[in-house]
Amino acid sequence: MRKRALTIADLSMVCDTxxxxxxxxxxxxxxxxxxxxxxxxxxxxxxxxxxxxLRDPRKLTRCNTVVMNNNSLQFFLPSHKAxxxxxxxxxxxxTNPFPCNPMDLFVEYLKSRxxxxxxxxxxWLNDKGVVPTRSFFMRRLRVFFSSNVGGQSMCAGGATSLAxxxxxxxxxxxxxxxxxxxxxxYIRKHPVLLQAMLHA
Numbered sequence: 001m002r003k004r005a006l007t008i009a010d011l012s013m014v015c016d017t018x019x020x021x022x023x024x025x026x027x028x029x030x031x032x033x034x035x036x037x038x039x040x041x042x043x044x045x046x047x048x049x050x051x052x053x054l055r056d057p058r059k060l061t062r063c064n065t066v067v068m069n070n071n072s073l074q075f076f077l078p079s080h081k082a083x084x085x086x087x088x089x090x091x092x093x094x095t096n097p098f099p100c101n102p103m104d105l106f107v108e109y110l111k112s113r114x115x116x117x118x119x120x121x122x123x124w125l126n127d128k129g130v131v132p133t134r135s136f137f138m139r140r141l142r143v144f145f146s147s148n149v150g151g152q153s154m155c156a157g158g159a160t161s162l163a164x165x166x167x168x169x170x171x172x173x174x175x176x177x178x179x180x181x182x183x184x185x186y187i188r189k190h191p192v193l194l195q196a197m198l199h200a
Contacts, residue, residue, distance in 0.1 A: 137151070
């Protein structure tokens with residue numbers, strides 16, 4: 001079923017709720033939510049599948065791939081749905097003026113992660129030191145949103161926000177690494193995004 005695209009206001013509401021409660025799992029959830037939105041990263045690229053048989057260590061993002069400077073950060077995504085040869089891609093995040101600035105959240109999360117698990121390799125770890133599952137993320141998402149919001153709502157929301165702010169469709173397609181055929185299907189599935197494209 002089609003899920004509603006998240007908005008900047010949605011992200012701000014979540015981040016405001018946790019602004020005075022920086023427990024590790026809250027930081028993890030907020031950071032993944034904003035990374036998924038602003039970098040157009042799928043939930044499956046941030047979490048383990050709940051089914052242990054579907055977990056592939058080759059798809060885990062490693063902490064030692066993170067590179068930060070004053071205005072941006074990047075990390076290496078080993079593989080994704082369109083990556084048939086496991087070549088991977090660098091995900092780049094830039095600072096922005098929104099209250100839910102992913103750079104600030106990422107830095108705070110990384111401090112917490114490195115303090116708790118300095119010798120662990122995966123980038124994304126919950127407070128037990130294990131890679132978070134899809135259900136870990138979805139349980140927290142359900143605290144704020146009904147079932148019309150899902151994991152794909154992050155990518156849909158980020159792509160819609162970029163389109164509404166005048167980013168060219170081919171650039172959005174390239175950021176997400178969508179094949180041309182996938183991109184056409186994707187925007188047809190999200191009428192809000194298609195409408196933004198038509199008026200960009």
